[in-house]
Amino acid sequence: MKPAAFEYHAPRTVDEALALLDAHGDEAKVLAGGQSLVPMMNMRLARPGVVVDINRLPALDYLTLDGGALRIGALCRQRAVERSALTAEHCPLLRDAVRLIGHLQIRNRGTVVGSIAHADPAAEMTAALTILGGEVTATGPGGERTIDADELFVSYLTTSLDPRELITEARFPVLPAGAGWSWTEIARRHGDFALVGVGVVLSVRAGVVADARIALTGVGPTPVRATHAERALAGAAPGDALWEQAAEAVRAEVEPDDDIHASAAYRRHVAGVLTGRALAEAHGRAREAA
Amino acid sequence: MKLEGTQTLPATVETVWKSINDPETLRRCTPGLKELSETGPDAYAATLTVGIAAVKGTYKGTLTLSEKQPTTHLKIILEGTGGPGFMKGEGIVDLEPQGEGTLVKWTGDVQVGGLMAGVGQRMLGGVGKMLIGQFFKCLEQHLGTDA
Amino acid sequence: MAVRKIALRINGKTYTGRAEPRKLLSDFIREDCGLTGTHVGCEHGVCGACTILLDGEAVRSCLLFAVQAEGADLATVEGLADGDRLHPIQQAYQDHHALQCGFCTPGFLMTTLALLRDTPHLTETDIREALAGNLCRCTGYQHIVAAVAAAAAALASGAHPDAYPPFARRVGDSVDPARKERKRNAANDRRTTGAASTRRPRRT
Numbered sequence: 313m314k315p316a317a318f319e320y321h322a323p324r325t326v327d328e329a330l331a332l333l334d335a336h337g338d339e340a341k342v343l344a345g346g347q348s349l350v351p352m353m354n355m356r357l358a359r360p361g362v363v364v365d366i367n368r369l370p371a372l373d374y375l376t377l378d379g380g381a382l383r384i385g386a387l388c389r390q391r392a393v394e395r396s397a398l399t400a401e402h403c404p405l406l407r408d409a410v411r412l413i414g415h416l417q418i419r420n421r422g423t424v425v426g427s428i429a430h431a432d433p434a435a436e437m438t439a440a441l442t443i444l445g446g447e448v449t450a451t452g453p454g455g456e457r458t459i460d461a462d463e464l465f466v467s468y469l470t471t472s473l474d475p476r477e478l479i480t481e482a483r484f485p486v487l488p489a490g491a492g493w494s495w496t497e498i499a500r501r502h503g504d505f506a507l508v509g510v511g512v513v514l515s516v517r518a519g520v521v522a523d524a525r526i527a528l529t530g531v532g533p534t535p536v537r538a539t540h541a542e543r544a545l546a547g548a549a550p551g552d553a554l555w556e557q558a559a560e561a562v563r564a565e566v567e568p569d570d571d572i573h574a575s576a577a578y579r580r581h582v583a584g585v586l587t588g589r590a591l592a593e594a595h596g597r598a599r600e601a602a
Numbered sequence: 603m604k605l606e607g608t609q610t611l612p613a614t615v616e617t618v619w620k621s622i623n624d625p626e627t628l629r630r631c632t633p634g635l636k637e638l639s640e641t642g643p644d645a646y647a648a649t650l651t652v653g654i655a656a657v658k659g660t661y662k663g664t665l666t667l668s669e670k671q672p673t674t675h676l677k678i679i680l681e682g683t684g685g686p687g688f689m690k691g692e693g694i695v696d697l698e699p700q701g702e703g704t705l706v707k708w709t710g711d712v713q714v715g716g717l718m719a720g721v722g723q724r725m726l727g728g729v730g731k732m733l734i735g736q737f738f739k740c741l742e743q744h745l746g747t748d749a
Numbered sequence: 750m751a752v753r754k755i756a757l758r759i760n761g762k763t764y765t766g767r768a769e770p771r772k773l774l775s776d777f778i779r780e781d782c783g784l785t786g787t788h789v790g791c792e793h794g795v796c797g798a799c800t801i802l803l804d805g806e807a808v809r810s811c812l813l814f815a816v817q818a819e820g821a822d823l824a825t826v827e828g829l830a831d832g833d834r835l836h837p838i839q840q841a842y843q844d845h846h847a848l849q850c851g852f853c854t855p856g857f858l859m860t861t862l863a864l865l866r867d868t869p870h871l872t873e874t875d876i877r878e879a880l881a882g883n884l885c886r887c888t889g890y891q892h893i894v895a896a897v898a899a900a901a902a903a904l905a906s907g908a909h910p911d912a913y914p915p916f917a918r919r920v921g922d923s924v925d926p927a928r929k930e931r932k933r934n935a936a937n938d939r940r941t942t943g944a945a946s947t948r949r950p951r952r953t
Contacts, residue, residue, distance in 0.1 A: 313792050313793070314771065314773070314776075315771045315773075317769065317770075318770060318771060319751075319770075320770030320771075320814070320816055322817075343817075346812050346817075347794060350794070350811075350813070350814075351792075351812065354773070354792045354793055354811070354812075355793060363770070363814075365816075367817060391806075415797075415881050415882025416807060416860070416864075416879060416881075416882055417797065417800055417807045417808055417809050417860065417882045418794065418882065420806040420807060420808050421806075421808050421809075421813075502878065502881045503882060
């Protein structure tokens with residue numbers, strides 16, 4: 313299958329890229345890793361009239377630690393984030409989520425920011441941004457703006473970005489000191505899109521759960537924060553009974569869809585199971601805050 | 603693929619019924635509808651461009667209203683073929699008075715074939731529900747103006 | 750659609766061609782450069798038959814437009830053998846009967862090349878995980894895994910100093926694997942902390 317014809321641009325500056333997006337609006341698509349866009353173009357499910365290739369903008373390829381967050385530039389490859397000692401030390405949840413994206417060859421080209429902008433309902437990066445309370449910088453004709461994860465993901469493959477905007481950076485806050493984390497997914501084959509994925513960040517203080525965050529992917533059009541389950545956990549004594557209670561709360565909270573890969577009932581059930589396991593694993597990693 | 607839902611609309615069953623049967627409403631509120639031309643009583647030729655984000659397809663086909671029981675029950679069939687494959691949606695709409703408004707109960711049976719179905723399976727149900735939701739939201743906004 | 754001139758290097762040799770922007774790199778390599786060892790399977794990034802190295806990284810050439818590879822260094826399966834002398838990885842695949850129809854094999858070989866270059870010491874689980882992006886319909890994978898393990902041993906023995914020609918290295922890499930690893934981490938981080946976790950989440 314071959315893509316339909318398009319006008320191709322490979323701008324050499326970010327300003328040039330923005331000018332192209334401004335000129336072509338929703339006829340243009342940004343090409344970064346291409347691991348989601350090009351398959352769609354090859355199958356002619358997407359037929360952008362204009363492709364703006366940002367791979368000639370090395371200034372957007374960076375991964376730094378700054379002000380308590382990992383700053384990831386638009387062109388930073390998933391594989392770089394996966395292998396970086398910065399990610400391993402400061403945000404291992406992000407590393408655990410990144411290494412489950414597709415396969416190695418996909419991660420060699422795919423970008424973290426691209427995955428966020430693509431907003432697949434079963435993506436890891438969208439849920440990771442959500443659970444860590446991250447944000448992105450979007451640059452467009454009106455200048456730069458910051459968009460929180462909560463406001464970014466609107467629906468299937470849909471973000472609140474204007475078509476003329478480019479996400480230039482994503483910021484993932486580092487894990488709080490002493491917090492335990494877990495990222496776990498289920499899929500029928502290694503490398504498949506997750507049927508359900510769950511991320512947990514858990515802090516313990518004075519023997520009880522001080523703070524808990526749970527985010528799920530694959531159970532709706534956008535990543536889901538399991539706020540009812542989080543409330544059930546706050547201030548409670550950790551243990552299997554509590555994890556099961558939270559798992560039940562997640563099952564009641566999520567509203568997954570049926571599809572040929574899994575039924576809604578299966579997804580609902582598995583969401584609970586994975587939540588329980590993730591909580592137990594996160595608790596095992598948590599250290600009491602000093 | 604079976605979908606279903608309910609929606610409350612702030613208007614009487616008579617107003618809602620009139621709106622749903624009005625080609626202007628269908629023209630305005632059916633997501634992605636580009637052309638709608640009457641071919642017979644309660645029958646239309648339709649062109650739709652439907653999809654999500656960058657994934658779009660144009661379908662040409664027909665829209666038919668049938669099984670009409672005024673102010674309570676209606677069947678809508680929308681089918682078309684296009685580049686990404688074919689689609690056929692059969693919707694049953696039931697209206698009930700609820701307080702001062704109307705409770706709309708809808709069920710849909712949607713078949714999608716071709717490339718869109720194979721590749722987009724993970725999202726079809728959800729996107730379908732979303733598009734139907736858009737239809738009712740639009741309907742709600744224009745109720746009363748068509749009375 | 751405006752046809753463009755594209756010049757790139759494959760296996761150390763320069764190739765030029767003219768193609769529309771929508772021409773896939775996999776097709777450009779095969780049709781314009783005449784190198785048909787790179788195979789086309791699914792064209793949507795799942796089968797791995799089209800795997801090549803681009804500036805040293807294993808990538809799916811069906812998910813790149815040829816214009817994107819302007820000026821790049823590619824490595825394809827044709828670059829492995831030295832005349833009639835098989836590359837140690839190819840030899841291992843042959844010795845362990847790791848191919849039948851051979852359609853998936855070039856993709857597997859290129860993935861294996863990058864894999865062993867970067868991670869000379871691997872467990873069987875590591876191998877299976879690393880090969881997960883390449884599909885084979887004939888062999889059932891067992892012999893491929895055995896071949897990769899054997900190739901790893903052969904390459905680690907030091908008996909093949911020229912196993913990684915320049916076009917098969919990452920751009921900017923030195924030859925020494927240990928130095929490579931440190932350099933890569935340093936290039937990715939603003940600070941090298943030396944901390945690394947080897948915990949890997951299991952797909953359940």
